[in-house]
Amino acid sequence: MEKTARGEATRARVIETARWLVNxxxxxxxxxxxxxxxxGVKKGNLYFHFPSKEELGLAILxxxxxxxxxxxxxxxxxxxxxxxxxxxxDAVLEKxxxxxxxxxxIFGNTALEMSDSNPKFASIIKGVxxxxxxxxxxxxxxxxxxxxxxxxxxxxxxxxxxxxxxEGGIMMARLTKEEKDLRDCLxxxxxxxxI
Amino acid sequence: MEKTARGEATRARVIETARWLVNxxxxxxxxxxxxxxxxGVKKGNLYFHFPSKEELGLAILxxxxxxxxxxxxxxxxxxxxxxxxxxxxDAVLEKxxxxxxxxxxIFGNTALEMSDSNPKFASIIKGVxxxxxxxxxxxxxxxxxxxxxxxxxxxxxxxxxxxxxxEGGIMMARLTKEEKDLRDCLxxxxxxxxI
Numbered sequence: 071m072e073k074t075a076r077g078e079a080t081r082a083r084v085i086e087t088a089r090w091l092v093n094x095x096x097x098x099x100x101x102x103x104x105x106x107x108x109x110g111v112k113k114g115n116l117y118f119h120f121p122s123k124e125e126l127g128l129a130i131l132x133x134x135x136x137x138x139x140x141x142x143x144x145x146x147x148x149x150x151x152x153x154x155x156x157x158x159x160d161a162v163l164e165k166x167x168x169x170x171x172x173x174x175x176i177f178g179n180t181a182l183e184m185s186d187s188n189p190k191f192a193s194i195i196k197g198v199x200x201x202x203x204x205x206x207x208x209x210x211x212x213x214x215x216x217x218x219x220x221x222x223x224x225x226x227x228x229x230x231x232x233x234x235x236x237e238g239g240i241m242m243a244r245l246t247k248e249e250k251d252l253r254d255c256l257x258x259x260x261x262x263x264x265i
Numbered sequence: 266m267e268k269t270a271r272g273e274a275t276r277a278r279v280i281e282t283a284r285w286l287v288n289x290x291x292x293x294x295x296x297x298x299x300x301x302x303x304x305g306v307k308k309g310n311l312y313f314h315f316p317s318k319e320e321l322g323l324a325i326l327x328x329x330x331x332x333x334x335x336x337x338x339x340x341x342x343x344x345x346x347x348x349x350x351x352x353x354x355d356a357v358l359e360k361x362x363x364x365x366x367x368x369x370x371i372f373g374n375t376a377l378e379m380s381d382s383n384p385k386f387a388s389i390i391k392g393v394x395x396x397x398x399x400x401x402x403x404x405x406x407x408x409x410x411x412x413x414x415x416x417x418x419x420x421x422x423x424x425x426x427x428x429x430x431x432e433g434g435i436m437m438a439r440l441t442k443e444e445k446d447l448r449d450c451l452x453x454x455x456x457x458x459x460i
Contacts, residue, residue, distance in 0.1 A: 094381055094382075095381070095382060096291070096293060096377075096378050098291060098293045098294050099293050099382070172381055173381070174377060178377065178433075178436060179377045179378075181436055181437075181439070181440045182291075182369060182373065182374045182377045182378070182436055182439070183291050183374075183377070183378055185439060185440045186289055186290070186367055186368070186439070187289075187290060187294070192440060195440060196440055196441055199437060199440065199441075222456075223456070224452075224453070224456070226449070227449045227450075227452055227453040227456070228453050228456075230434075230437070230446060230449045230450055230453065231430055231434075231449065231450045231453035231454065233433065233437070234429075234430045234431075234432075234433025234434040234436075234437055234450045235426055235429045235430045235433055236429075236433070237429075237432070237433035237436060237437075238373075238428065238429025238430055238431070238432035238433035238434075238436075239425075239426075239429040239433075241373060241376055241377055241429075241432060241433075242376075242394060242425070242428070242429060242432075244376070244377070244380060244381070245376045245380045245387060245390060245391055245394065246391055246394075251425060254421070254422045254425045254426065255422075255425055255426045255429045257419075257422055258419070258422040258423050258425065258426030259426065261417075261418070261419075261422070261423075262457045
């Protein structure tokens with residue numbers, strides 16, 4: 071069995087391919103055989119890296135989370151706080167446009183599929199939403215301090231509302247395959263934020 | 266085999282029990298055996314009513330849709346248009362509080378689980394979201410006409426945004442089992458709507 075640079079490459083390839091399958095078909099509908107077929111990795115080698123399907127699932131979520139934090143860091147950019155939010159909205163739409171709205175958000179999908187049945191999955195996904203909401207809340211606090219938002223706005227509630235609208239919008243666009251469904255939600259948010 | 270009042274009662278009981286299981290565990294994770302065990306209905310009788318698991322799934326969604334339209338009709342009540350929306354928000358929170366945020370929204374769940382793989386499921390769910398958005402949009406048009414909303418608000422975009430926020434809020438509350446997560450989203454919407 072491998073525990074080398076080649077081993078690491080195999081592990082990364084399995085995670086990437088399995089993540090794509092899970093995002094498209096859901097965790098329960100993705101079998102170990104699907105992953106073997108899609109990656110060409112031998113069964114023994116797969117089990118060497120991931121002793122169970124659950125462990126592979128957790129590794130997929132952790133990989134997706136790290137990538138998403140990087141996406142947040144890179145897309146929340148701009149001179150003024152609300153510019154950063156506008157740039158993030160653009161990046162979200164662009165990200166899902168690139169996949170033609172297939173797959174949607176792996177955290178939202180897995181939250182709905184697994185959160186009532188698997189506490190380990192639920193815990194990782196809760197952490198992702200918590201961190202995402204916190205990052206948006208920070209921007210909103212700065213926006214309020216900079217006078218871009220009225221003082222009666224609650225950054226805490228609004229941050230949650232923004233994340234919920236985006237998740238709901240991604241779900242609707244995934245369902246209809248219409249970019250407009252996500253864009254309309256973002257545009258309505260923009261209207262209320264004045265951006 | 267039954268095709269009588271008793272048959273109808275069996276059919277309704279299977280739908281109700283299976284719907285609860287599917288909402289909690291997802292469609293793929295609910296087996297015909299789970300349904301037989303939970304209802305006590307014999308396999309032959311089950312297949313008499315629902316020749317395939319897919320047909321049972323479609324019947325569950327249609328049943329849930331009819332119930333949801335009735336819920337919308339009953340909860341969108343009040344003298345002024347925005348009162349109707351406020352009463353609907355209250356009813357949504359109350360509905361999910363009653364289940365302790367287990368299960369969430371069957372349309373959102375099934376949209377994420379099945380919409381990329383089963384066009385028949387996707388079509389029913391699209392219809393539900395379309396009708397829901399249309400009903401909210403009608404209320405918003407009336408609110409604008411009554412001077413409750415500024416004329417620059419787009420009822421179309423805002424209706425979609427409201428539905429997306431509610432779906433995202435239900436998903437987050439289902440994940441964390443915290444009522445606050447859905448309530449915060451609704452309160453932030455209320456703030457922007459001035460209700």
